[in-house]
Amino acid sequence: MAGPGGDMQWCFSQVKGAIDDDVAEADIISTVEFNHTGELLATGDKGGRVVIFQQEIENKNQPQFRSEYNVYSTFQSHEPEFDYLKSLEIEEKINKIRWLPQKNAAQFLLSTNDKTIKLWKISERDKRPEGYNLKEEDGRYKDPNTITSLRVPVLKPMDLMVEASPRRVFANAHTYHINSVSVNSDNETYLSADDLRINLWHLEITDRSFNIVDIKPANMEELTEVITAAEFHPHQCNTFVYSSSKGTIRLCDMRVSALCDKHSKLFEEPEDPSNRSFFSEIISSISDVKFSHNGRYMMTRDYLSVKIWDLNMETRPVETYQVHEYLRSKLCSLYENDCIFDKFECCWNGNDSVVMTGSYNNFFRMFDRGHRRDVTLEASRENSKPMQVLKPRKVCTGGKRKKDEISVDSLDFNKKILHTAWHPQDNIIAVATTNNLYIFQDKVN
Amino acid sequence: MISTMECAVDAQSLISISLMKIHNSRTQRGGIKLHKNLLVSYVLRNARQVYIKEKYAEIYRMQQYEEVMTVCNEIQELNPLDLEAEDAEDEEQARAACCAEEASACGSPCHRGAAHCRAAGTVAGCSLLEDGCKEPEPSYYRSCCMEAPPAPLCEQCPANSSAHCNKTTVLDLDTHVVTTVENGYLHQDCCCDALQCGQSAQSPAKKRKVEFGCCASDAEEAPDFTAARKRAKREDCSYSAPDYTDTSNISNLISIFGSGFSGLLSRQADLEQICSKQALASLGAWTRAIVAF
Numbered sequence: 190m191a192g193p194g195g196d197m198q199w200c201f202s203q204v205k206g207a208i209d210d211d212v213a214e215a216d217i218i219s220t221v222e223f224n225h226t227g228e229l230l231a232t233g234d235k236g237g238r239v240v241i242f243q244q245e246i247e248n249k250n251q252p253q254f255r256s257e258y259n260v261y262s263t264f265q266s267h268e269p270e271f272d273y274l275k276s277l278e279i280e281e282k283i284n285k286i287r288w289l290p291q292k293n294a295a296q297f298l299l300s301t302n303d304k305t306i307k308l309w310k311i312s313e314r315d316k317r318p319e320g321y322n323l324k325e326e327d328g329r330y331k332d333p334n335t336i337t338s339l340r341v342p343v344l345k346p347m348d349l350m351v352e353a354s355p356r357r358v359f360a361n362a363h364t365y366h367i368n369s370v371s372v373n374s375d376n377e378t379y380l381s382a383d384d385l386r387i388n389l390w391h392l393e394i395t396d397r398s399f400n401i402v403d404i405k406p407a408n409m410e411e412l413t414e415v416i417t418a419a420e421f422h423p424h425q426c427n428t429f430v431y432s433s434s435k436g437t438i439r440l441c442d443m444r445v446s447a448l449c450d451k452h453s454k455l456f457e458e459p460e461d462p463s464n465r466s467f468f469s470e471i472i473s474s475i476s477d478v479k480f481s482h483n484g485r486y487m488m489t490r491d492y493l494s495v496k497i498w499d500l501n502m503e504t505r506p507v508e509t510y511q512v513h514e515y516l517r518s519k520l521c522s523l524y525e526n527d528c529i530f531d532k533f534e535c536c537w538n539g540n541d542s543v544v545m546t547g548s549y550n551n552f553f554r555m556f557d558r559g560h561r562r563d564v565t566l567e568a569s570r571e572n573s574k575p576m577q578v579l580k581p582r583k584v585c586t587g588g589k590r591k592k593d594e595i596s597v598d599s600l601d602f603n604k605k606i607l608h609t610a611w612h613p614q615d616n617i618i619a620v621a622t623t624n625n626l627y628i629f630q631d632k633v634n
Numbered sequence: 635m636i637s638t639m640e641c642a643v644d645a646q647s648l649i650s651i652s653l654m655k656i657h658n659s660r661t662q663r664g665g666i667k668l669h670k671n672l673l674v675s676y677v678l679r680n681a682r683q684v685y686i687k688e689k690y691a692e693i694y695r696m697q698q699y700e701e702v703m704t705v706c707n708e709i710q711e712l713n714p715l716d717l718e719a720e721d722a723e724d725e726e727q728a729r730a731a732c733c734a735e736e737a738s739a740c741g742s743p744c745h746r747g748a749a750h751c752r753a754a755g756t757v758a759g760c761s762l763l764e765d766g767c768k769e770p771e772p773s774y775y776r777s778c779c780m781e782a783p784p785a786p787l788c789e790q791c792p793a794n795s796s797a798h799c800n801k802t803t804v805l806d807l808d809t810h811v812v813t814t815v816e817n818g819y820l821h822q823d824c825c826c827d828a829l830q831c832g833q834s835a836q837s838p839a840k841k842r843k844v845e846f847g848c849c850a851s852d853a854e855e856a857p858d859f860t861a862a863r864k865r866a867k868r869e870d871c872s873y874s875a876p877d878y879t880d881t882s883n884i885s886n887l888i889s890i891f892g893s894g895f896s897g898l899l900s901r902q903a904d905l906e907q908i909c910s911k912q913a914l915a916s917l918g919a920w921t922r923a924i925v926a927f
Contacts, residue, residue: 384669417669530673
């Protein structure tokens with residue numbers, strides 16, 4: 190893969206998380222997201238916790254030593270709840286985290302589980318007032334009779350403390366499971382999408398939301414598709430897209446009407462009849478949709494491929510990349526063990542020249558759009574020496590297995606990379622295995 | 635259509651796996667996942683389509699085979715020593731005669747009552763032979779399939795029309811009550827139908843004996859006998875072959891499922907339309923399970 194100055198070589202930088210193979214369910218990472226500057230990296234897990242890592246200031250004297258991400262803040266975002274009316278447990282698993290663009294000293298992010306979205310404020314405190322008149326240093330109130338003088342409290346430096354506090358709770362707006370949140374470019378509104386509806390919120394208002402898409406049929410028996418992902422356009426605050434389980438993407442313009450059930454554009458590629466199988470519907474279901482940074486393209490991920498769409502062409506994608514085509518003959522087994530329902534995400538690099546997505550056996554794939562090259566890399570503890578260059582991996586699809594190749598039957602389908610994120614400016618990537626977060630960066634020559 | 639060569643798992647096991655998934659999802663933490671269940675229902679629909687087509691083809695093949703065996707047995711039974719060769723000849727001549735006589739009567743359309751079916755059964759052999767001789771009459775063949783199998787010499791028998799099916803069993807998942815629905819309408823592809831076709835293959839032996847001569851006159855004498863045999867055969871067939879029990883259970887579940895997610899029904903697949911309409915009357919459990927979202 191060619192970057193400025195030659196081929197990119199990915200090196201191991203860090204790994205976060207427990208080492209032991211026995212994975213606690215609560216530690217399973219469910220979402221990964223860089224903030225807009227790339228300084229902060231947030232992860233959410235099945236236990237409802239959010240962990241934020243901060244990039245240390247790069248040591249300019251030693252360009253070889255790239256900055257590291259260290260834990261900045263950890264907090265419990267969502268707790269398990271119980272819907273008494275429906276007798277249903279609501280999982281605390283964090284489905285999505287989205288950062289708000291920074292407006293002041295504090296950082297804000299939206300985190301959501303199946304039913305409730307929360308706006309969290311993460312702020313630093315490195316000073317503390319000292320010299321209260323009525324309180325001792327440890328907080329106990331003084332006996333008023335002992336106070337003989339007045340003084341003004343003074344701010345003194347203290348150890349940095351990072352606080353996370355929930356500023357807004359957006360609840361009770363979704364009957365079905367929330368799968369997406371997306372902040373609008375106007376920095377005032379955001380959307381949240383569940384299986385059948387999309388709601389528009391104002392960040393300041395929690396007791397009201399506008400429903401802008403509703404695909405619930407009058408008779409649930411006639412249900413044929415659900416919403417799988419939704420995102421606002423990066424620049425046009427009136428435009429958003431949502432993908433469906435049928436493999437279609439609809440682009441909607443909020444200026445057209447209040448309710449955007451009618452799409453402005455419908456992106457759909459006709460199915461190849463020769464590939465028809467029992468599982469055609471499952472593998473065509475789109476699991477993620479992401480606009481490019483420049484807003485001209487969008488990328489969709491279905492079970493076997495990644496597709497790049499030009500927003501001006503609805504009939505077919507402009508590029509299609511096969512992630513793991515060798516799985517097409519294994520769909521039966523993948524259906525039996527439920528792997529066929531895995532929802533892989535995808536992401537763009539900063540200049541939209543490379544896209545990345547995950548696969549099984551802790552493999553992840555990168556596709557260089559310009560140079561038509563792709564590479565398979567692995568996130569594993571074995572390749573975890575500092576600055577160790579990642580060796581490209583290859584899956585043997587049939588015939589004689591070459592040395593260093595791995596056969597399809599040897600793939601570990603329990604080791605899946607569903608969530609990946611790319612730093613908005615630099616070649617730094619965060620790749621989440623089941624319970625570990627790997628950080629790789631491009632080797633600085 | 636759907637390539638079944640893609641994997642080793644057959645439609646039947648896919649159906650059971652899918653139903654198992656749907657059943658398990660009801661107890662999963664976090665509530666029923668609408669998206670996953672929708673996808674599973676698509677697999678179920680696809681598997682059912684293939685399963686029903688395969689089953690029908692299999693039943694048809696079995697019919698052909700049983701027909702041949704029955705005729706051979708009959709020949710051995712009646713005149714094992716002398717008339718074996720002659721009988722074959724006689725049969726053919728009689729059939730030809732029947733064909734000529736009954737040509738006009740054979741052109742009637744498919745939908746008939748049970749009584750007619752029985753009567754038609756006696757001439758079915760002729761008409762079906764005619765099918766083999768001349769241009770096949772699809773609709774007529776189907777209506778007679780209930781009673782009589784195609785003749786052994788008739789290689790091609792079209793099977794494009796609908797037929798009556800007397801009963802369907804429905805299982806209510808909530809109460810575990812099994813109810814039998816009479817007078818449903820099913821397309822050719824229905825397993826119930828196919829089952830009856832299969833087992834009625836044994837009746838032609840006696841019928842053909844009566845038929846030698848004039849077919850029409852025997853229409854009245856034959857029915858009671860064939861009907862009685864048919865009823866007995868139907869019961870036998872339900873329990874005779876061990877795999878039939880399984881497939882009948884599965885076909886019952888299939889017809890139940892036809893009631894749910896009717897939006898998935900393809901407009902070209904009349905089969906499911908008919909099945910679902912019939913089963914819509916007994917929605918019950920599946921509706922509750924799915925509409926519970």
